[in-house]
Amino acid sequence: MDRADIILATLVAYGAAMLALGIWAARRTQSTDDFFLAGRRLGPGLAALSASASSSSAWTLLGVSGAAYLWGFEAVWIFPATVGGFIVNWLWVAPRLKRIAQEQGALTLTEVLIAGHSDVWARRIARSAAVIILISFMFYVSAQLQGAGLAFSASLDISAGTAVAVGALTVLVYTLLGGFWAASATDALQGLFMGATAIFLPAFALYLAGGWSPVWASLTESAVSGSLLLTGEQSLVVGAFFVLGTLGIGLGYPGQPHVVNRFMALESDAALARARTMALVWAVIVYGGMLVLGWAARLLTLGPVADSEQILLDFALEFLPTAIGAVAVTAVLSAVVSTADSQLLVAGSAASHDWNLPGGGARSIAASRIVVGVLTLFALVLALQVPESIFSRVLFAWHAIGSAFGPPLILMLLGRKVSSLATFLAINTGFAGTVILHWFPDGPGDVFERVVPFVLSLAIVLAGTRRSKHA
Numbered sequence: 001m002d003r004a005d006i007i008l009a010t011l012v013a014y015g016a017a018m019l020a021l022g023i024w025a026a027r028r029t030q031s032t033d034d035f036f037l038a039g040r041r042l043g044p045g046l047a048a049l050s051a052s053a054s055s056s057s058a059w060t061l062l063g064v065s066g067a068a069y070l071w072g073f074e075a076v077w078i079f080p081a082t083v084g085g086f087i088v089n090w091l092w093v094a095p096r097l098k099r100i101a102q103e104q105g106a107l108t109l110t111e112v113l114i115a116g117h118s119d120v121w122a123r124r125i126a127r128s129a130a131v132i133i134l135i136s137f138m139f140y141v142s143a144q145l146q147g148a149g150l151a152f153s154a155s156l157d158i159s160a161g162t163a164v165a166v167g168a169l170t171v172l173v174y175t176l177l178g179g180f181w182a183a184s185a186t187d188a189l190q191g192l193f194m195g196a197t198a199i200f201l202p203a204f205a206l207y208l209a210g211g212w213s214p215v216w217a218s219l220t221e222s223a224v225s226g227s228l229l230l231t232g233e234q235s236l237v238v239g240a241f242f243v244l245g246t247l248g249i250g251l252g253y254p255g256q257p258h259v260v261n262r263f264m265a266l267e268s269d270a271a272l273a274r275a276r277t278m279a280l281v282w283a284v285i286v287y288g289g290m291l292v293l294g295w296a297a298r299l300l301t302l303g304p305v306a307d308s309e310q311i312l313l314d315f316a317l318e319f320l321p322t323a324i325g326a327v328a329v330t331a332v333l334s335a336v337v338s339t340a341d342s343q344l345l346v347a348g349s350a351a352s353h354d355w356n357l358p359g360g361g362a363r364s365i366a367a368s369r370i371v372v373g374v375l376t377l378f379a380l381v382l383a384l385q386v387p388e389s390i391f392s393r394v395l396f397a398w399h400a401i402g403s404a405f406g407p408p409l410i411l412m413l414l415g416r417k418v419s420s421l422a423t424f425l426a427i428n429t430g431f432a433g434t435v436i437l438h439w440f441p442d443g444p445g446d447v448f449e450r451v452v453p454f455v456l457s458l459a460i461v462l463a464g465t466r467r468s469k470h471a
Contacts (some may be wrong), residue, residue, distance in 0.1 A: 048278035049191035051262035058147025066292025066308035085253030100206025119419035141379035197331035198289030203298035245447030403430030422464025430457035
């Protein structure tokens, strides 16, 4: 068998495993509670790996390694931003959100946020949240499909369009089958794939490069000072903006509904404690590994590349034995589907469940599945017709959602009651601010897009809060 045949066989086997898990999950999905939140019976392993994989998309394997390759050592700021986000989510958000969601019987993050508001305001907030989720996740899922296209077209003799369509179909089928159970089980397997890849590929790249010393020398040879090495900028002010903007990635973590719903689904406090340790170890391995891979690839790869986001794939296909390279390509597909399935599921719940809140409106699994299918189609068209870098598209959607939902949730978890008007304005300001600033020229580290909308949203909720019973 040649390289393409081995890679194709690996991907077919992987796809079959995903479908098998989808069928298994379908048998466990007997109610809307099962479809949206696994009946709150999620164990620590499934919760840790699925939440981690869901928050770490194709952006992590392709975008972070590509940024490290392109930027050099200044990409190091991605590590505290992402791992710091994991720490805040698992140590602070998870236990509080789990308790509140169970007390309220809430199935979605939106349902948590509207608790205590009048029916009129709750409906306005819920429908605004649903629209924001649908728009943002269309862009987010399209970025994952682009990642699938890169993985397939780089390793197989097929067009990018066909590759993107195959990736979309794979995600769609098993998500429709088993809902939250399917997303969690498949994401856990995908998280294992990503973790193994983030250990093996960087270690092998360092071995080929001759160890850390040559890699470090290649990173520092063009830097005339420590500040230039850390920021890539001569100006102190511009460098500070770059660092602040990159660290601003971490601001989006608390507000991601496709990630924090794993906290709501955990079966017990003991499961949360075990899941926390697993998730934090996973984050250190994966983000640290992708940075090291990108830095080592700078030394191993001669000259500029057409697309820095293909560095992982280029390295795997050029330097690894064919069978192992096939596994690496599969890991990229894992990253793609691990985020896309969870986002599609949340989008389905937003349209079929959140839109009808308050009052426990129709919670139709069939309606959710229809929304999942339609959103996949729109994301597919966007991925094919409006190409953009995975790094940029993911972070746009990430911050649009995080700036909308993060501040109201943080204040609620701090024991503050946010007024209806403040909640409504904060959600819409965080989202609209990100959209508007995305169209302006990028500042250093995209600092304005990543920080300003979040700060504005936070200021609004701070101005409209009082103590609540969750204090």
